[in-house]
Amino acid sequence: MPQLSKFLSSQGRLFEAMIQLDYPSPAHIYKGICFGVAHMGKQAMLAEDIQTFDDRFDRMFAAIKTDDEMENLSILMNNKLRNYIFSRRPYPSQQQIDEYWGQLFTEEIIIEKNPALHKDIDLRAFFDGIEIYNFQFMHPELFSEKIPFCRKPELSLSLTLPTSLEEKKIQCVKSFSGIYTLTELTQYLHTLRQTLEGPNPFLHPVSLILRGFHHTTHVGYCPKKHKWIFIDANSKFENRLRLSLSRTIASSHEMAGILFKNFWANDLVGFTTEVSVTGDQVEAFKPYLTQWHQTPAMQDMLTVTRERASRVGEIDLHDKVENDFWLLNASQCGHTQTVRELLAAGANPNLTSTENAGPLYVAAVNNHTDIVEILLEGKADVDLLTDDLATALFPAVRNANVEMINLLISHSVKIDHVRKDGLTALRLAIKHNYADVVSVLLKANAKVTNDDLKFANAKGSSSVVALLTNHMASLSSVSSSSFSVANSLSEFGLLKISDSDKKTPLCVPDDLAKQVPSTNKKDNKEDTGCYACTIM
Numbered sequence: 001m002p003q004l005s006k007f008l009s010s011q012g013r014l015f016e017a018m019i020q021l022d023y024p025s026p027a028h029i030y031k032g033i034c035f036g037v038a039h040m041g042k043q044a045m046l047a048e049d050i051q052t053f054d055d056r057f058d059r060m061f062a063a064i065k066t067d068d069e070m071e072n073l074s075i076l077m078n079n080k081l082r083n084y085i086f087s088r089r090p091y092p093s094q095q096q097i098d099e100y101w102g103q104l105f106t107e108e109i110i111i112e113k114n115p116a117l118h119k120d121i122d123l124r125a126f127f128d129g130i131e132i133y134n135f136q137f138m139h140p141e142l143f144s145e146k147i148p149f150c151r152k153p154e155l156s157l158s159l160t161l162p163t164s165l166e167e168k169k170i171q172c173v174k175s176f177s178g179i180y181t182l183t184e185l186t187q188y189l190h191t192l193r194q195t196l197e198g199p200n201p202f203l204h205p206v207s208l209i210l211r212g213f214h215h216t217t218h219v220g221y222c223p224k225k226h227k228w229i230f231i232d233a234n235s236k237f238e239n240r241l242r243l244s245l246s247r248t249i250a251s252s253h254e255m256a257g258i259l260f261k262n263f264w265a266n267d268l269v270g271f272t273t274e275v276s277v278t279g280d281q282v283e284a285f286k287p288y289l290t291q292w293h294q295t296p297a298m299q300d301m302l303t304v305t306r307e308r309a310s311r312v313g314e315i316d317l318h319d320k321v322e323n324d325f326w327l328l329n330a331s332q333c334g335h336t337q338t339v340r341e342l343l344a345a346g347a348n349p350n351l352t353s354t355e356n357a358g359p360l361y362v363a364a365v366n367n368h369t370d371i372v373e374i375l376l377e378g379k380a381d382v383d384l385l386t387d388d389l390a391t392a393l394f395p396a397v398r399n400a401n402v403e404m405i406n407l408l409i410s411h412s413v414k415i416d417h418v419r420k421d422g423l424t425a426l427r428l429a430i431k432h433n434y435a436d437v438v439s440v441l442l443k444a445n446a447k448v449t450n451d452d453l454k455f456a457n458a459k460g461s462s463s464v465v466a467l468l469t470n471h472m473a474s475l476s477s478v479s480s481s482s483f484s485v486a487n488s489l490s491e492f493g494l495l496k497i498s499d500s501d502k503k504t505p506l507c508v509p510d511d512l513a514k515q516v517p518s519t520n521k522k523d524n525k526e527d528t529g530c531y532a533c534t535i536m
Contacts, residue, residue, distance in 0.1 A: 036130030041231030268313025
């Protein structure tokens, strides 16, 4: 059962504040905001202004529930969740439990709106940053380019960067992945610190975003304090003691232990490291980065071996054990060469983790076409299903990635497979008015029904309606049931049928059967797609 006391006392308060301020994502997408908090922490670290970061959280906590209110709410929600689980036969699945928990969260968490939140412009700016980092796809109007259905933090920087960094910028200098024991992670941190504090020390802050499949957090090195700076969305309370959102950690061993606990790892923890510095320090920092990676400890940890390729750690997540393995993180973050080496060393491309998402699905969600190709060549199951009964074709369609869709089709993906929510890949493309994707799926002989045509009409896309109409008309000309198909089409005024059964496609007017598309954000819940940080 979820440990609601822990979640409600930290991220729950952040969720509550954002819901009170009418941000769309927390109320409709039951996924975490640890990714956004970590990246806002990175900005604070590199701007050397951690104090402002902490002050914002303190003001937020002062404006919402007291500790006692949160504790009482936690007890209430635990009781409701327990009743939900044990009053049903058969017992609900973990996904159903998580969905019910999300429903409880949004129903119960608001006690009384506080006007102070609305008046605090600086705090609103902070929430804006978290929202933009986490859910870019929900705010396409903010970006000049089409936003893929995955998190790309570099796209958010232009909108969230503090004024003190507008000239310097922030640059990710290196991204790499691995899976570590506690001893190895201690060495990972110790060798970095030794490198930065060497005879010719690096005198500027360094930020590490540690992005696992289940969680994202931030670890920075502060040369002025000679300590680690740990920033995590879950660390506001621990053992009922109120802590600063950022914490200074003295030793590498202590920092490694905190990370293991933070990632819920039993014996191994896997994550991607994204190393960032300010733009004006990139060239000065590169020799330190090279030196760090050339230390014997790091050389050993980052070398792909058969043993490392087959390592699978256990993560205690919501009292449920999940798998953590290197290939999953490498596929998520686009480490093409690492994926090749892991597969060559015998990594299992069909091992899955949370919600039965495997490397192929995760690579598709994150729009990494080259990795999808490598995984398919490495015998990844193209029809492997998630808990939502989705194949990798569904995120490829959601991202409108025609190259990836064609790649999956060439490996005989089941094109007419129906997801748990009742959508086929074609219906998903119609939902988002992706005419080019619809065209590709039709050429691959995706099944088209009258309901698909009705759905397209409701969405008001004349180009998609025309594609479906012409496709169905062409099928009807060679089908033994062509007259009944044509009659169905004639209900929409799309075909003219004479007594001689002659079918003449008509031009579809733009305003044909226009209906107002649904704007309910909950309609998009099945497409939240990003399987990193799903629990937070």
